[in-house]
Amino acid sequence: MERISKANLEDIARATGVSKMTVSRVLRGASGFSEETRLRVTTEAARVAYVPNRLAAAFGSDAASTLVGVCVPRLTSGLFGHVLDGIDRALSRLGYQTMIGSHNHSIEQEEAWVRAVVSWRPAGVILSGRNHTGGTVDLLRNAGMPVVEIWDLTTSPIDMAVGFSHFDCGVEMGRFLIRKGRRRAGFIGASNRADVMGLARLEGFSSAFARAGHALQDHEILHDSPGFYAGYYGLETLLARSPTLDVVYFHNDEMAIGGLAYAQAQGISVPGKLGIVGWGGMEAASVLPRRLTTTVVPTTAIGKAAAEGLVARLKGEHCEDVVAIATRLVPGETG
Amino acid sequence: MERISKANLEDIARATGVSKMTVSRVLRGASGFSEETRLRVTTEAARVAYVPNRLAAAFGSDAASTLVGVCVPRLTSGLFGHVLDGIDRALSRLGYQTMIGSHNHSIEQEEAWVRAVVSWRPAGVILSGRNHTGGTVDLLRNAGMPVVEIWDLTTSPIDMAVGFSHFDCGVEMGRFLIRKGRRRAGFIGASNRADVMGLARLEGFSSAFARAGHALQDHEILHDSPGFYAGYYGLETLLARSPTLDVVYFHNDEMAIGGLAYAQAQGISVPGKLGIVGWGGMEAASVLPRRLTTTVVPTTAIGKAAAEGLVARLKGEHCEDVVAIATRLVPGETG
DNA sequence: TTTGACAGGTTTACCGGTAACGTAGCTCCA
DNA sequence: TGGAGCTACGTTACCGGTAAACCTGTCAAA
Numbered sequence: 001m002e003r004i005s006k007a008n009l010e011d012i013a014r015a016t017g018v019s020k021m022t023v024s025r026v027l028r029g030a031s032g033f034s035e036e037t038r039l040r041v042t043t044e045a046a047r048v049a050y051v052p053n054r055l056a057a058a059f060g061s062d063a064a065s066t067l068v069g070v071c072v073p074r075l076t077s078g079l080f081g082h083v084l085d086g087i088d089r090a091l092s093r094l095g096y097q098t099m100i101g102s103h104n105h106s107i108e109q110e111e112a113w114v115r116a117v118v119s120w121r122p123a124g125v126i127l128s129g130r131n132h133t134g135g136t137v138d139l140l141r142n143a144g145m146p147v148v149e150i151w152d153l154t155t156s157p158i159d160m161a162v163g164f165s166h167f168d169c170g171v172e173m174g175r176f177l178i179r180k181g182r183r184r185a186g187f188i189g190a191s192n193r194a195d196v197m198g199l200a201r202l203e204g205f206s207s208a209f210a211r212a213g214h215a216l217q218d219h220e221i222l223h224d225s226p227g228f229y230a231g232y233y234g235l236e237t238l239l240a241r242s243p244t245l246d247v248v249y250f251h252n253d254e255m256a257i258g259g260l261a262y263a264q265a266q267g268i269s270v271p272g273k274l275g276i277v278g279w280g281g282m283e284a285a286s287v288l289p290r291r292l293t294t295t296v297v298p299t300t301a302i303g304k305a306a307a308e309g310l311v312a313r314l315k316g317e318h319c320e321d322v323v324a325i326a327t328r329l330v331p332g333e334t335g
Numbered sequence: 336m337e338r339i340s341k342a343n344l345e346d347i348a349r350a351t352g353v354s355k356m357t358v359s360r361v362l363r364g365a366s367g368f369s370e371e372t373r374l375r376v377t378t379e380a381a382r383v384a385y386v387p388n389r390l391a392a393a394f395g396s397d398a399a400s401t402l403v404g405v406c407v408p409r410l411t412s413g414l415f416g417h418v419l420d421g422i423d424r425a426l427s428r429l430g431y432q433t434m435i436g437s438h439n440h441s442i443e444q445e446e447a448w449v450r451a452v453v454s455w456r457p458a459g460v461i462l463s464g465r466n467h468t469g470g471t472v473d474l475l476r477n478a479g480m481p482v483v484e485i486w487d488l489t490t491s492p493i494d495m496a497v498g499f500s501h502f503d504c505g506v507e508m509g510r511f512l513i514r515k516g517r518r519r520a521g522f523i524g525a526s527n528r529a530d531v532m533g534l535a536r537l538e539g540f541s542s543a544f545a546r547a548g549h550a551l552q553d554h555e556i557l558h559d560s561p562g563f564y565a566g567y568y569g570l571e572t573l574l575a576r577s578p579t580l581d582v583v584y585f586h587n588d589e590m591a592i593g594g595l596a597y598a599q600a601q602g603i604s605v606p607g608k609l610g611i612v613g614w615g616g617m618e619a620a621s622v623l624p625r626r627l628t629t630t631v632v633p634t635t636a637i638g639k640a641a642a643e644g645l646v647a648r649l650k651g652e653h654c655e656d657v658v659a660i661a662t663r664l665v666p667g668e669t670g
Numbered sequence: 671t672t673t674g675a676c677a678g679g680t681t682t683a684c685c686g687g688t689a690a691c692g693t694a695g696c697t698c699c700a
Numbered sequence: 701t702g703g704a705g706c707t708a709c710g711t712t713a714c715c716g717g718t719a720a721a722c723c724t725g726t727c728a729a730a
Contacts, residue, residue, distance in 0.1 A: 006477075008685095008686060008687085009686070009687065010686080010687095018709075018710090019709070019710050019711080020686085020687080020688095021687095021688080021689095021709080021710070021711080022708085022709060022710080024686095024688065025688095025709090028688090031707095031708095032707075032708060032709070033707090033708065033709070034707085034708065034709090037708080049473070051450070051453055051454055051474070051477075051478070052454045052686095052687090053394075053454060053456060053685090053687065054454045054455050054456075054687095055390060055394040055400075055455060055456050055685090055686080055687090056394055056685070056686035056687040056688090056715095057686080057687050057688070058390050058687090059388075059390040059391055059394045059685090059686085059687075059688095059716075059717090060686070060687040060689085060714080060715055061687075061688045061689065061715080062715075063688095065390075074420070075416050075417075075419045075420040075423060076413070076416040076417050076420050077416070078411070078413060078416075081410050081411040081412070081413075081416050082410075082411050084410045084435075085409070085411050085437070088410060088435075088436065088437060092436070092448075092451075097434060097436075097451060097452070097455065098434070098435065098436075099433070099434050099435075100419075100423075100433065100434075100435045101423065101432075101433075102420070102423060113427075116427075116432060117432070118386055119386055119387045119388060119389045120389050120390060120432065121388060121389075121390050138384070139384075139386070142341075142384065142386075143386070227618045227619075228619045228623075229618060254618075254619070257619065257623075258619075261623050261624055264624050265624060283562045283563045283564060283589075284562075284563045284589070284592065284593075284619070288563075288596055289596055289599050289600060343716060343717085344716070344717065345716080345717095353679080353680090354679075354680050354681080355680095355716090355717080355718095356679085356680070356681080356717095356718080356719095357678085357680080359716095359717065359718065360679095360718095363718090366677095366678095367677075367678060368677090368678065368679075369677080369678065369679090372678080372679085387717090388715090388716055388717065389717095390715090390716080390717090391685095391715070391716035391717040391718090392716080392717050392718070393717090394685060394686075394687090394715090394716085394717075395684080395685055395716070395717040395718045395719085396685080396717080396718045396719065397685075398719095399717090399718075
């Protein structure tokens with residue numbers, strides 16, 4: 001009974017009187033064996049509780065890895081949680097395992113993670129964003145495996161890209177607010193300057209206002225995690241400096257809700273005196289007493305598309321290099 | 336220049352005039368070589384951009400795997416995001432890779448995941464909860480690797496456990512509310528009946544009220560993901576049925592905030608007419624206009640403790656089998 | 671002078687699969 | 701009736717590390 005689970009192909013082969021290779025073929029569901037052999041082998045495999053050794057399989061044949069590396073900025077973000085969920089569901093349905101990491105908006109940490117994950121010889125890699133170190137790009141190009149860059153769309157991906165343009169999100173929100181009559185806009189970001197995607201939204205937003213002849217009045221980027229607190233205190237800081245703002249664009253919905261809480265605590269009328277708009281489309285944003293004006297990002301769909309694109313490439317099927325996933329500006333009652 | 340990254344130990348050995356084994360020792364930082372050799376080897380390794388092959392390393396020596404499997408109920412939960420972050424930070428600092436999966440509160444899905452992850456011969460596994468299939472337990476026992484069960488504490492873990500008691504959380508909240516004069520309590524859960532940990536809180540809560548002579552009046556368990564919507568509509572449903580409730584305990588903070596939103600929309604005075612309390616301690620809960628009464632769970636600390644316990648066991652260091660991490664009931668302005 | 675300990679290596683065997691190729695026996699058709 | 705083409709296997713070599721055992725020269729102590 002002891003270490004019964006340590007059985008390998010050879011043990012099963014001996015017990016059933018066939019060769020190791022035949023057992024391998026049966027258990028992989030390949031072809032080249034009779035129904036009778038299949039039955040004998042699977043029965044014996046079940047009896048000894050055979051656990052395949054993917055390490056040996058992936059090592060032995062360079063093409064057989066079922067491992068996919070995924071790196072996101074933060075595991076604690078509600079949005080990326082849904083992206084990971086979309087990826088993980090799609091990949092595990094297709095028989096792949098995911099190796100997940102986070103880099104906290106540091107491309108150096110991302111390179112370290114890529115180095116670690118490539119040493120496992122994965123079938124492919126999914127990264128977030130379009131900004132990577134030269135070392136990361138070299139490593140991935142040399143490894144010659146499919147790479148999908150998600151979240152921020154680029155027209156010249158390392159290999160493939162699935163996502164949307166953060167700059168365009170900012171532009172769209174800016175134009176929307178100008179149409180609504182807003183003129184003195186501010187922005188509150190967080191997660192420090194390393195979050196280039198948040199900054200891209202700021203740039204798009206700013207350029208939309210500038211083009212309309214109303215330059216961005218002020219912005220505040222906090223060195224804090226982009227949550228409710230940062231939104232609350234960020235708005236306090238920004239309004240202390242620029243009390244005449246008539247609308248504030250927040251880095252994300254969590255922060256916007258924090259800002260909303262501050263405005264409410266101060267008796268500032270929203271959207272009357274001050275508009276508050278977010279980004280991301282977290283669930284809370286649409287059920288709060290006042291529905292937040294925000295941009296909804298189809299997170300799960302992005303994850304799913306990235307995973308399916310990667311697998312399509314692995315199987316040699318055709319698949320677009322760049323897949324744009326549309327975001328949707330949802331007007332609420334706060335902007 | 337082509338496929339220069341495909342260099343292996345043998346290539347480096349040839350180029351530097353030493354044996355493969357010596358190169359292996361140098362690059363692993365083992366001992367048994369001179370400083371001059373070390374320099375020659377590391378220089379050559381850098382020149383050819385050597386990427387180690389962990390597949391081969393883990394395969395070749397059964398003790399060398401640096402892989403740790405982690406399975407949580409859902410990747411989209413804010414709380415588990417922090418747990419994963421705690422685990423991932425601790426493990427990557429210690430040189431391990433994490434393979435993350437989710438099982439959506441299904442122990443059958445958990446078993447499937449364990450089967451898949453064990454086939455990668457990881458160094459250890461971290462699971463959530465104490466409820467597993469017999470197959471899961473057999474698989475892990477036979478594999479003979481360290482296992483940490485997190486989140487819900489058990490006194491008889493498969494191997495190790497790090498967490499707290501959900502039942503006790505419910506009891507503590509129940510007693511707190513009774514002291515505050517609440518008598519007619521309800522509960523709103525979600526994620527269907529499979530979430531045994533949420534149900535344990537309900538049981539603890541219910542038993543506290545029962546012991547005080549005020550049986551739980553009503554409860555509603557929605558077949559929906561435990562988010563803001565479920566809280567909003569859950570409270571609507573529950574109050575339609577039991578309008579005289581004076582306090583409602585929610586599955587988590589997201590749902591409680593949804594409930595708060597419903598109460599506010601209906602003009603129900605909180606906490607005057609109805610108390611609303613949550614569980615989990617999400618950041619939003621403490622900055623909203625009224626601070627939510629809730630139980631704060633030290634998520635990151637649990638992840639960190641689980642990871643460090645696992646590694647301690649791997650290194651043969653002493654480490655407690657059961658580590659209790661205290662939660663904290665934080666009275667707010669809603670209960 | 672001998673012994674032995676140690677640094678600094680080398681050699682060999684092996685981990686458990688899989689690809690590639692070989693082969694025996696059978697059927698089927700010209 | 702010979703051989704082409706199948707099915708159902710078996711054989712061999714190999715993936716890239718690492719453990720373990722085994723060398724070899726040097727230096728110090730006995």
